[in-house]
Amino acid sequence: MPALDAVLNRAFGAFLFDMDGTVLNSIAAAERIWTAWAVRHGVDVETFLPTIHGVRAIDTIRRLNLPGVDAQAQAAYITVAEIEDVEGVVEILGAAAFLKALPADRWAMVTSAPRDLALRRMAAAGIPEPAVMITAEDVTAGKPDPAGYRLAAARLGVEPGDCLVFEDATAGILAAEAAGAPLMVVTATHQHPLQTPHATIDRYDGLQVRAGSDGRLSLSATRQEG
Structure with missing residues (x-):
């Protein structure tokens, strides 16, 4: 599983997360x-x-x-x-605990949803509100344009290439690629197998994160999908 190994064998300045399909299922x-x-x-x-x-x-x-x-x-x-209508909106398994384990200044949400909707869905799924959140109102061009991911990285004070992006949808994957960021593709809501060169996970409860003395984030995994 070389794609996953590549992600596990390096440290990142920050993590950037899509919302729908990535940390919650709406x-x-x-x-x-x-x-x-x-x-x-x-x-x-x-x-x-x-x-x-x-x-x-x-x-x-x-x-x-x-x-x-x-x-x-x-x-x-x-x-x-x-x-x-947030009936049936639930977290991707382990996502809330994983996000709560991250240093607040080392992660951001980058969603195509408007801010009020994003906050409503996160609350319904028990997902913590990030200190940095880029929503539909913050960009003039949505995904697959990379503007949202670039803006989130800038607000966290890191380069996009030093961020690990967690995504699930084709538009978001293309946006992260265009921003030059490495990717972890979350497949929890996929009905069909996704052909991708990027690392994949189907849930978060097999991921552990460690912050080094320099604040950089490293991942380890006890269960691997790809």
Whole structure:
């Protein structure tokens, strides 16, 4: 498992985490809301739902290019609906304890969700609120653009290449790659095996983290997926 070994055999200045699908599972709630929205707008649900994950709502709606649809207004509507419905939002196994074990100034969340929705979902899943959180409002270009990861690294005072990014979705993986950051891909919510050259885990309860005297973070694993 050379990809995982490469991650375990070095220290990092900081860890950067995506949210949905990476530290918590909100698929059921998100797909309930987006399914109703798609039906209302005459969008084919089966082909549409796989495109909603890991990107900003406004980018998802703009990509459809629906006539007469105000993407900004519809994205705001989706956000309100998602804030109201967090039924079934749960942590990825071991994520909360893993995040709580990290030094507060050594990790950040980089999510395509708006801030209010991110805070609501994290609270529902028992995920601690980070000191640094980059949300949909903080960037003009969402994932796969690397702006969010670059901004998070800058706010933590480290270079993107010295950060380990935890991601699950293709858009986020591309964003981390474009930022020049090494990756740990979380596969807990994947329905099909992911072909990736990056290290993978399916849960956090087999990961241990150690902070060195210089504050740099090192990982060890008792269970390995890839």
